[in-house]
Amino acid sequence: MISTTSTAPATAPVIRTQGLTKQFTSRKQTVDAVRGLDLRVDEGELVALLGPNGAGKSTTLRMLTTLLPPTAGTAQVAGFDITRQRSAVRARIGYIGQGNGAGQSQRGRDELLSQGRCYGMSRAATAARADELIASLDLTGVADRKVSTMSGGQRRRLDIALGLVHSPRLLFLDEPSTGLDPQNRVNLQEHVRALRARHGTTVVLTTHYLDEADALAERVIIIDHGQLIADDTPAGLKARHADSELVLAFDDAADAQRAADRLRQHVPDRPARIEPVPDPSGARRPPGAQVVLRAADAPRLLPRLLRDLEEAGLAPAAATAASPTLDDVFLSLTGRSLRDAGGAESADADAADANAKETPA
Amino acid sequence: MTTATITETGGPTDVAREADADAPTGRTTLLTDTVTVFVRELRPMLRDPFSVIFSMIQPLFFLALFAPLLPKADDGGSALQWFVPGIVVMSCLFGTSMTGSNLLFEIQTGSHERMLVTPLRRPALLLGRALKEIAPTFVQALIIVVICVPFSFDLHVGGVLVGLLILSLLCVGLGALSYALALASAQQTWLFWAVQQTLLFPLLLLAGVLLPLDDAPGWLKALSAANPLSYVVDAERRLFAGEVLAADTLWGLLAAGAVAALGLVVGTRAMSRAS
Known part of the structure; x- marks a missing residue:
């Protein structure tokens, strides 16, 4: 008979x-930066943590990289506990x-050499690796210059x-492209992708750039x-x-009103x-009006709406x-737009997040 | 100015450092970690030796603009013989007390954080830095001595070498304390400079670097006796005069050793707590 021991994945x-949790206490106020996070990331995944400033992305990353101890909950990273086996975790992760x-x-190359020694790599292996990285990251001309003289990119x-x-x-990356110009952002995304393709590295990054998460990540949290x-x-999201x-734009404002009334049959819950x-030029107001509505799966809905409007003699002049x-x-999940969600309501957690960097554990 | 103090609630601590025999990249020890940090700290100085001069500008001014005002010694010898050992200690005090600002800057820019995520042992982050302080201190002492030799300053090589040994203990201790202060000031930079500037001159004056305290009132002598730097300065004066086998040498060694022990204990604890 076959034993019934549970088969591990x-x-x-x-x-x-x-249940990973982090609280900060600032001026007797407790801020819940991360509340009971349950997460699983498998080998080779490319995951983006997306959220407004102060959402707890960086705090999560700082806990996973052993920079901050959690208030409650546990986490294993690369097979080791982030509070009890910190040095084993550190030896197995990269953090940017x-x-x-x-x-x-310091000079750029000197820092690369020091970094290799921090991980116990031999001098020769570190030097070879530094040369490799300097070439692949296009730092050949500047690697031997003082860091303070280098450009932001x-x-x-x-x-x-x-x-x-x-x-x-x-590899963990915390807001990797913040402060980079568009060209360098694309450049960075290419490097992350290449890392995945060539070495199967697991990548976890935080970002508040929507397009970055969209373009780069296979999984967005x-x-x-x-x-x-x-x-x-x-x-999927x-x-x-x-x-x-x-x-839908109409040359005649009355047509727009009639079309809007008609559309109510198709999308009854969305006025x-x-x-x-x-x-765009602001010189003169064009005639007519446009009808704007939000709908699930709008691109698939559009042809149907157009056919219907045409039958009713209400063909729009333009449609997008x-x-x-x-x-x-x-917006659908929270009722707020991510572009302005990092406002006043999350400012406290944001401040805690920023200060946490220097908080003694 | 109000500053938010943020304390963390809860959080288990790293109880013991587990052996990590199968670390993916290589084995390290506290010694190799300390060497790594030491070499990293030393590199900018080797790349740009003139940086050593900047932190000793003030001691050099005292040497040039204050020493000529001193009366000749009782035995008719040059006042430099008395003054130079004190200036060497002063140069050590100025340089090492400021060194924490480098760490403070690295905390703010992110390079300290980068090193905290590596498997470097936390005490090594302090030990390597504190030990590096020996290098600029020695170079500065050498510069001062070389400058003074042409001006009727008698050089006693044996004494100076023992003097440098005592000085190295002092600068490791003072450097470690400066780093501990930097870690404590991570969220309010002004605190570092406020404490450093407040302590600098009292320590200097009470050690009798600029003027002798022989005729000082009792309370001043008592304060001076509580200042470990006083014993180091006395020892350096004996040693620079060629008197190696003196009780003052032993007292100086003990005082510098005490500063080193205190600095390393306080500093390594601060560094381990800060991460």
Whole structure:
């Protein structure tokens, strides 16, 4: 008879958290930065933690990288406990923080050499690895210059090189592209993708750039007020949670009103708005009006609406259906737009997040 | 100015450092970790030796603008013979007390955080830094001595070497204390400079670096006796005069050793707590 011992999954998760919680106390006020996070990340995944400033993304990352002890809950990273086996965790992860990893008074190459020694790599192996990274991150001309003389983009690339010196199997990046110009952001995304493709590295990054999470991650975890509110592929999130916008422009404002009334049959729960047609030049208001409504799966709805309107003699002059974005997902889930969600209500957690950097454990 | 003090609630602590025999990249020890940090700290100085001069500008001013005002010694010898050992200690005090600001800057820019995520042992982050303080202190002492030799300053090499040994203990201790202060000031930079500037001159004056305290009132002598730097300065004066086998040498060694022990205990504890 076959024994009934439970079969373990083929690969153990690279990250596993149970009820991971972090509270900060500031001026006798307790801020819940992360509340009971349960998370599992498997080998080779590329995961983005997305959320507004102060949502708890960085605090989560700081706990997983042993920089902050959790208030409650547990987490295993690369098979080791983040509070009891910190040095074993540290030896197995790479971390690229929000700041500049290289000392300002140091030379770029010297920092790479030090970094390898921190992980116990031999001098020769570190030197070879430094050469490799300097070449692949396009730092050849500046690696032997003082860090303080490098440009922002060069420093950020050096940060990435520092995080990769010991070829970690698991890499954490905290807001990697903040402060980078568009070209360097694309450049960084290419490096992260290449890392995945070539070495199968597991990557966990935080970002508040929607397009970055969308373009880069295979899995997006949306965090708000310290809690996980959604966890899926970008496409899955959009399919499940996002409404997007439909705009139908009419040359005649009366037609727009009639069309809006007619559309109510198709999308009864979503009232359509009637707006003047925007004029980019601002010189004169164009005639007519446009009908704007939000609907699930707007691009698939559009042809049906057009046919119907045409039958009724109300063919619009122009029609657009936006593809849903992750911002639409966030809006659907929280009622707020991610672009302005980092406002006053999360300022406290934000401050705690920022100060946490220097908080003695 | 109000500053938010943020304390963490709860949080278990790293009870013991587990052996990590199968670390993926290589074995390290406290010694190799300390060497790693030491070499990293030393590199900017080797790359840019002139940086050593900047932290000793003030002692050099005292040497150039204050020493000429001193009366000749009782035995008719040069006042430099008395003054130079004190200036060497002063240069050590100025340089090492400021060194925490480098760590403070690294805490703010992110490079300290980067090192905290590596498997470096926390005490090594302090030990390597504190030990590095020996290098600029020695270079500065050498510069001062070389400058003074042409001006009727008698050089006693044996004494100076023993003097440097005592000085190295002192600068490791003072450097470690400066780093501990930096860690305590991580969230309010002004605190570091407030404490450093407040302590600097009392320590200097009470050690009798600029003027002898022989004729000082009792309370001043008592304060001076409580200042470990006083014993180091006395020892350095004997040693720079070539008197190695003196009771003052032993007292200086003990005082510098005490500062080193205190600094390393306070500093390594602060560094372990801060991460």
